[in-house]
Amino acid sequence: MKIESAETVVTSPGRNFVTLRITTTDGVTGLGDATLNGRELAVDSYLRDHVAPLLVGRDAGRVEDTWQYLYRGAYWRRGPVTMAALAAVDMALWDIKAKAAGMPLYQLLGGASRTGALAYGHASGRDVPELFDSVRAHLEAGYRAIRIQTGIPGLDSVYGVAASTAGGGQRYDYEPARPTALPVEEAWDTRAYLRHVPTVFEAVRSEFGPELPLLHDGHHRMTPIQAAKLGKALEPYDLFWLEDATPGEDQAALRLIRQHTTTPLAIGEVFNSAHDYTLLLQDRLIDYVRSAVTHTGGITAMKKLLDMAGHYGAKSGIHGPTDISPVGMAAALHLDIAIHNFGIQEYMRHTPETLEVFRTSYTFADGLLHPSDTPGLGVELDTEAAARFPYRAAYLPVNRLTDGTVHDW
Known part of the structure; x- marks a missing residue:
């Protein structure tokens, strides 16, 4: 052909x-x-x-x-x-x-290594009662692992909190690029965050028990010593992982974090090559690879990266928010089913409008995702539906510390 x-x-x-x-x-x-x-x-x-x-x-x-x-x-x-x-x-x-x-596709990658891929959802709330409601909603929807993100007292908008208000009080869904002329600017206070987050996990564990796998995303906002402090403070709550605790460019920073905490570490959603992981894997500084198939060269490159990770005891945790299209999600799921060292799959449900454009066949049941046995990736594009939704310029937010200094978002 x-x-x-x-x-x-x-x-x-x-x-x-x-x-x-x-x-x-x-x-x-x-x-x-x-x-x-x-x-x-x-x-x-x-x-x-x-x-x-x-x-x-x-x-x-x-x-x-x-x-x-x-x-x-x-x-x-x-x-x-x-x-x-x-x-x-x-x-x-x-x-x-x-x-x-x-x-x-997974049959061409070696066949199935499991019956389904454990998925985690994103629970969030501006305060603890609202967070509890979100956790319960995710459990009712079938999730068996949940990421915990929370509002921080004194901050109006916080990454990962669905009910945050920003840009004139508009509710927004987690981390989209919003259709504004300029990026929305949000404020951040790391010390307030470090004080608050351990109390939130203490409350969640008390309410939902010790068995539920809990995850948390630091979104690159801490220095290495701050991340080490948080990882140690969260040890009593047995996290599945602490994600992106510090900016990924400084890979040696993970060594300092690792020295001070046994909380498992995940990183890599902003990486785009296996070369970004060489030091992290060889020195066993991370436990989960967070790259997206969409941003890391596709199925060919991700299969090689995850095989390399497996040699060092690291597992997959492929990036899968709603800015990965259903095509990219399907590609991740075929890898999830095929590879030996699968860890967990991030899964945010796409909107009905998105699923009108992208006709999917993958399934989610009892906390597990499966790519389906449809030949190929199992996703078809409805071009007529796509044409009804024209492109709109949009930007991710910009983050500033409370004194006005530009910070990592």
Whole structure:
């Protein structure tokens, strides 16, 4: 099969998504997720102007060779725009290959290693009673592991709290890039956060018992010593993981955190290459790999990264919020089912509008996700529905300390 065309579809059913659709001369189509939250058009241009022309006429079955051609052949390697574009091509080619074989993709990755992938949801609240309500709602929805995020006294808007108010009092859903002329600016106080979070986990454990797996995301906001302090303070509450405790660029910082706490550590949602993990894995400084298939070069690259992680005892925790399209989510699920060292899968439900554009076949039941046995990735794009939701410029928030200093968001 030769590649006949490669085209991008940009749509915004509540939030922006960039999808690559590759069609072969045999009429088989494959989809890839190229969404980069808040920088979508950069990836769209990279694909349309620089990648698509290189694909036409190539053998659609040469997935590895095409990956290397686009990665090594560009000379300028890595970076989120490049790797998201490469991921989209890779997903689409795997989708085509599995459809041609008449198999769900995970069968081509070695077959199933489990019956389902444990998923965690995002519970949050401006205060503890509201948080408890959110936890109960997630338990009723079938989740068996839950991320805990909470409002901080004295701060109006806090990452991960669904009911936070910002930008004129508008409610927003976790971490979207919001359609504003300029990024919304939020305030942050790390000392207040460090004082408050352990009391929240004490309350959650007291209310919901010791068995429920609990996770927490620091979202890169702490220094290494602050993160070490929090990890130690949270040890009595037996977290599944503490995520992104400190900015990922300084990988050696994880060594200091590790020296002071036994709380498991997860990092990597802003990474885009296996090279970002070399020190972290070799020195056993993390327990979970948090990269997204969409931002890390696709299925080919993520399979290699997770196999490498397995040699050092680290497990997967693939990034899966709603800025990963259902195509990217399906790609993650096929890996989750196939790899040996699976840990957990982040899972936020997409809106009905999004699921109108992307027709999915994966399932969620009794806390477990399954990609389905539909040939390929198991997701189809409704282009007519996509056209009803045009792109809207949007930005992620910017964070400032209470004295006005720009901080990590």
